[in-house]
Amino acid sequence: MPRAVLTADSSAMHQFIGALYSGFLSTFPRRIVQDFLFKHVICRSVPANADGTTDYPILSLRAVEAILRNDSYGEGDVRIAHPHHVSRVIDSKTKIVGVSALDPLGIGPATTSWVALWGGQPQNRLKFAALMHRIRRLKERHGFKVVFGGSGAWQLEDPNVQDYYGIDHVLVGEGERVIPDLFNELESGSYSGDRVIQGLPARETEVPSILGPTNTSLIEITRGCGKGCKFCSPSVAGRLRSFPLEKILGDAQAYLDRGIKSVTIQSEDTLRYGSSNLESDEDAVLTLYKELFKLGIKRVILTHASMITFAHQPDFISKLTKLIRKHGLPGYGCQPGFETGSGRLIKELMPNKCYPRDPSEWPEVVKEALDVMHKNRWLPCCTLVMGLPGEDEEDIRETINLIKSLTHHLAFFFPLSFLPVKHTALSQSARCVREQMTVAHWELLEVTWKHNLRFFNKAFGYVAEGRFPLMRVGLRLATGVFGSFIMQTLRTRKKEAEKAGRN
Numbered sequence: 001m002p003r004a005v006l007t008a009d010s011s012a013m014h015q016f017i018g019a020l021y022s023g024f025l026s027t028f029p030r031r032i033v034q035d036f037l038f039k040h041v042i043c044r045s046v047p048a049n050a051d052g053t054t055d056y057p058i059l060s061l062r063a064v065e066a067i068l069r070n071d072s073y074g075e076g077d078v079r080i081a082h083p084h085h086v087s088r089v090i091d092s093k094t095k096i097v098g099v100s101a102l103d104p105l106g107i108g109p110a111t112t113s114w115v116a117l118w119g120g121q122p123q124n125r126l127k128f129a130a131l132m133h134r135i136r137r138l139k140e141r142h143g144f145k146v147v148f149g150g151s152g153a154w155q156l157e158d159p160n161v162q163d164y165y166g167i168d169h170v171l172v173g174e175g176e177r178v179i180p181d182l183f184n185e186l187e188s189g190s191y192s193g194d195r196v197i198q199g200l201p202a203r204e205t206e207v208p209s210i211l212g213p214t215n216t217s218l219i220e221i222t223r224g225c226g227k228g229c230k231f232c233s234p235s236v237a238g239r240l241r242s243f244p245l246e247k248i249l250g251d252a253q254a255y256l257d258r259g260i261k262s263v264t265i266q267s268e269d270t271l272r273y274g275s276s277n278l279e280s281d282e283d284a285v286l287t288l289y290k291e292l293f294k295l296g297i298k299r300v301i302l303t304h305a306s307m308i309t310f311a312h313q314p315d316f317i318s319k320l321t322k323l324i325r326k327h328g329l330p331g332y333g334c335q336p337g338f339e340t341g342s343g344r345l346i347k348e349l350m351p352n353k354c355y356p357r358d359p360s361e362w363p364e365v366v367k368e369a370l371d372v373m374h375k376n377r378w379l380p381c382c383t384l385v386m387g388l389p390g391e392d393e394e395d396i397r398e399t400i401n402l403i404k405s406l407t408h409h410l411a412f413f414f415p416l417s418f419l420p421v422k423h424t425a426l427s428q429s430a431r432c433v434r435e436q437m438t439v440a441h442w443e444l445l446e447v448t449w450k451h452n453l454r455f456f457n458k459a460f461g462y463v464a465e466g467r468f469p470l471m472r473v474g475l476r477l478a479t480g481v482f483g484s485f486i487m488q489t490l491r492t493r494k495k496e497a498e499k500a501g502r503n
């Protein structure tokens with residue numbers, strides 16, 4: 001009988017449709033991604049075992065499981081429950097239910113952007129509320145404590161919100177150094193600390209390998225960043241900490257044991273793995289890839305990478321590209337932060353993003369980086385931030401002009417709404433919601449979506465290299481329908497902003 005049960009809602013615990021980035025779709029409002037589509041196509045649930053557990057949870061639950069098992073919890077003492085079957089896993093012996101979510105209230109940058117466009121309730125908020133409703137009813141019967149943790153924890157620091165969802169404690173930040181004592185004290189009833197617990201950054205060697213796979217085949221390779229951008233939560237976690245190869249290979253083995261040979265390495269700046277400064281350590285990254293391939297991993301997909309690495313260290317990129325290509329991956333995505341086309345905003349809010357170049361050179365760095373990506377067949381999904389504190393019309397126009405100058409680059413651009421994340425330097429600033437968005441913001445969205453829609457089909461062909469012809473036809477049709485819908489909505493929103501005089 002488990003002493004601790006861990007779970008997350010179905011907007012996170014689903015089978016991603018082919019790529020990690022499809023997880024973005026769970027941030028859409030229900031009026032666009034309706035329940036049937038959510039349940040049966042976009043966010044199909046991870047498989048559940050007969051006892052209500054799942055073998056494919058999100059990474060944060062696997063991380064907590066590993067921390068507890070590394071402490072005093074035996075194999076049966078901690079279980080990961082499927083969100084639809086928590087009642088089959090939780091029982092009278094359960095003392096703690098741990099819940100995790102990325103964006104529990106549906107106020108994250110991606111969610112806010114979609115809601116600004118279409119309005120309505122985002123699926124991630126609805127699914128979190130549904131899970132907490134189920135847990136609250138079980139809590140009334142069994143009397144366990146509910147602890148929330150994960151990257152969305154800052155959203156739940158308000159005691160009224162905690163009461164609303166039936167949450168006893170919220171753990172903000174990293175858990176390795178606090179979870180063992182916290183869980184033991186909660187179990188024994190001796191906990192006398194605050195309701196909100198501040199985690200502590202773990203040392204590199206304090207993070208154990210996960211004990212089983214995750215739904216997105218993620219392997220965490222670093223934490224923190226060290227570049228100190230004022231709007232960003234990883235900047236709060238301090239310097240970049242790279243985990244030892246031994247821990248990473250342990251994670252990879254957990255996937256190989258289940259026959260999974262394609263993994264995604266998770267980092268705020270993947271290509272700075274092993275670096276002790278703000279530049280990339282070429283040897284450390286190449287060694288990491290080589291060791292993963294040697295272990296039996298066939299595909300190593302990455303998430304975030306910096307523009308400056310591509311612009312400043314192009315030889316390293318071409319070496320890495322050759323290595324990846326040698327292992328059969330035809331094209332590779334990455335998610336760099338483009339943020340803005342304004343050198344002034346870069347200098348004021350994120351000067352180290354451009355290091356070792358001068359922040360005023362940022363627009364040039366972006367162009368050079370995209371050139372290097374293009375040459376090496378990397379496909380970037382670039383995120384931008386709209387409504388940064390201090391942003392004026394000229395900044396937005398500079399961004400629009402920069403995007404327009406990149407017409408022939410194979411890249412996607414996703415402007416997201418600025419969010420004042422708690423504990424960051426800009427936590428007191430205003431959120432960028434539809435009512436604040438100016439005509440120029442809607443023009444920026446029009447320019448980027450026009451660009452994206454032109455490239456959707458080309459990008460698929462690029463990555464698939466002539467394979468999957470039927471899928472290409474389907475994608476073309478879907479892009480046409482979605483494209484005319486989104487462009488029409490953007491025109492409507494722009495007219496509303498003009499009418500309201502938000503110039």
Ligand code: SF4
Pocket residue numbers: 225226227228229232233234235268269337350353
């Ligand atoms: S470089 Fe990226 S991850 Fe690092 S602080 Fe800036 S925005 Fe955050």
